[in-house]
Amino acid sequence: MNAILGALEWFTRAQQWSGPDGIPARLLEHVWYSLLGFAITVLIALPAGLVLGHVRRGRLAGLTGFLVTSSANAARALPTLGLLILAVILTSAGDLVPILIPLVVLAVPAVLVNTYAGVRQVEPGLRDAAEGMGMRGPQVLLRVELPVAMPLILLGMRTAMIQIISTATIAAYVGLGGLGRYIVDGYARQDYDSMAGGAILVIVLAVATQFVFAGVSRLTVSPGVRARG
Amino acid sequence: MSPLTAVLASEAEPLIRWDWIERNLGDDIAEALREHLILSFTPVLLGLVVALPLGIACARWRRVYPAVLAATSVLYAVPAIALFVVLVAFTGLTYSTVIIPLAAYTLSVLVPSVVDGLHSVPAHVRQAAVAMGxxxxxxxxxVELPLAIPVVMAGLRVATVSNISLVSVGSLIGIGGLGELFTTGLKRDFPTPIVVGIVAIIALALVSDMLLLLIQRLLTPWERAGSGGRKARRAQEKTLVTAGGER
Structure with a gap:
């Protein structure tokens, strides 16, 4: 219990709140890396998931379905720390790019699979109605399938963002800035107050992200879709 | 010589040095594997033991379920490294520090899958059981628990595979099973242990996943006859895809 009190005391020290190793700077760094990784992830995975889910005719559609769903569980097996260290050792260390690669690789499956599943789950009757009204493929996708799949797409995005925040924390071990620095540097100095302080900040950030996504979902999911639950 | 092999040959350090693997397979790697198995499977068992009664209770008293679901979904969002660090204050640098958070994640995945599994039992099956007294x-x-097995097993597969990969994060506080190979590799700027660690963890996860699938097949012979309900199949797929989320 004393250790937790020590961590709380850590927050009250003046030097924690200014300079490049201060909490505001580290938090900003962490949010910046996370948003960057998130943007790249969504740019890759969202269009891919939408198109894969939308195309359902042809021999390949069944195979992609199987591959996408099994990639969901296979992706969970990838060890974050191993990928980060390997990426840094094999490329020049200290750069942001080698860290962004595992960051994105680990987050893409969540968005891809949920988007795919969301579009796939749209009732055939709904799609037929859209086609009957004269909509073409892309219109059906963007004006019917996308809004109906929105809750699952947002769930995938939230899972990806949480994953990215966690990976970015661990990336401090290979030299990235952000909140993970307090944990890694604290461990190296045997300074538990700093480690626990960093851990508490990461928890706050992750939980805050959950709430942000709950808010976004209220704004973007159409009331009709939400009511059907 | 192609350009790629030329580059690889010119590197002072090859990606994999087989002699290092041979020298360390006996004790270091085997010991890391043993630790990894303990650290990843104990939480699965603990989580299952707690999740079954909790899930059954949530399926019965549906008003409790949203609150439990909200709690588990927030818990699932907290990064493992943060939970490990906080727990060090209470459990020190012991196996429990890694096992407790992973058991909590397992619980977060399994409670919804127990509830979904029980809800996937068709009403007419339940009525038939009542009619039989x-x-x-x-x-x-x-009746209900056996029919829920496929969905619960889907949750168990997700939890087991993620635990196996998450254990390696524990190496940041010195308790990481095969993850120790990663920190060793970074300290010596030497890729072989890292590649060995990644391959071993993925292989362990895939083998465990297949074993669980096999157990599921043995436990549910009626599924092979193709009589498994559509509702149950949907719930299984949902667990595999969206586990940890709140839907």
Whole structure:
């Protein structure tokens, strides 16, 4: 219990709140890396998931379905720390790019699979109605399938963002800035107050992200879709 | 010589040095693997033991479920490294520090899958059991729980695979099973242990996943006859895809 009190005391020290190793700077760094990784992830995975889910005719559609769903569980097996260290050792260390690669690789499956599943789950009757009204493929996708799949797409995005925040924390071990620095540097100095302080900040950030996504979902999911639950 | 092999040959350090693997397979790697198995499977068992009664309770008293679901979904969002660090204050640098958070994640995945599994039992099956004179307890144990197995197993597969990969994060506080190979590799700027660690963890996860699938097949012979309900299949897929989320 004393250790937790020590961590709380850590927050009250003046030097924690200014300079490049201060909490505001580290938090900003962490949010910046996370948003960057998130943007790249969504740019890759969202269009891919939408198109894969939308195309359902042809021999390949069944195979992609199987591959996408099994990639969901296979992706969970990838060890974050191993990928980060390997990426840094094999490329020049200290750069942001080698860290962004595992960051994105680990987050893409969540968005891809949920988007795919969301579009796939749209009732055939709904799609037929859209086609009957004269909509073409892309219109059906963007004006019917996308809004109906929105809750699952947002769930995938939230899972990806949480994953990215966690990976970015661990990336401090290979030299990235952000909140993970307090944990890694604290461990190296045997300074538990700093480690626990960093851990508490990461928890706050992750939980805050959950709430942000709950808010976004209220704004973007159409009331009709939400009511059907 | 192609350009790629030329580059690889010119590197001072090859990606994999087989002699290092041979020298360390016996004790270091085997010991890391043993630790990894303990650290990843104990939480699965602990989580299952708690999740079954909790899930059954949530399926019965539906008003409790949203609150439990909100709690588990927030818990699932907290990064493992943060939980490990906080727990160090209470459990020190012991196996429990890694096992407790992973058991909590397992619980977060399994409670919804137990509830979904029980809800996937078709109403007419339940009515048939009642008509045959089954009381609530016997109906649960003999009819509802067996039919929920595929969905619960889907949750168990997700939890096991993620635990196996998450254990390696523990190496940041010195308790990481095969993850120790990663920190060793970084300290010596030497890729072989890292590649060995990644391959071993992925292989362990895939083998465990297949074993669980096999167990599921043995436990549910009726599924092979193709009589598994559509509702149950949907719930299984949902667990595999969206586990940890709140839907």
């Amino acid at each position: 089954f009381g609530p307890l016997r109906r649960l144990v003999r």
